Amino acid sequence: MVESIYGCKWSLTVYQLLQNGKNRPGEMVRSVEGLSTKVLNECLRKNLEFGILKRNVFPEVPPRVEYEVTAFGQKFLRILDELEKLQEEISISSTSE
Secondary structure (H helix, E strand, C coil): CHHHHHHCHHHHHHHHHHHCCCCCHHHHHHHCCCCCHHHHHHHHHHHHHCCCEEEEEECCCCCEEEEEECHHHHHHHHHHHHHHHHHHHHHHHHHCC
16 A cells, blocks of 8 residues: 555645645646646545545535545554655665765
C-alpha cells in the first residue's frame, strides 16, 4: 500500500492540496500545472480504495463532489511525514561524512 501511494507522484500533491483547503477535483486540477483530470481521478480512486480519502457527494444540481482525509488517512499521513523526516536525516548524515 505504501509503495503504491508513495510511488504515485501526485498522491503527495493531492494531500497538500487537501491540507490547503482545496478539496474539489476541479480546483485541484486548476491549481497544479501538469495534473490532468484523468491522472487525478486515478489517484483519488486509489486513495479511496485504501481508505485514506473519503468522497462526499452533495445532492445539488450540478452535483458537487469533495474529498477529505479519513481518520485512517490522518494516521497514514503522519507515518509518511515521519518517513520523509527519516529520509532527510539519512541524506544529511550521508553528505556530512
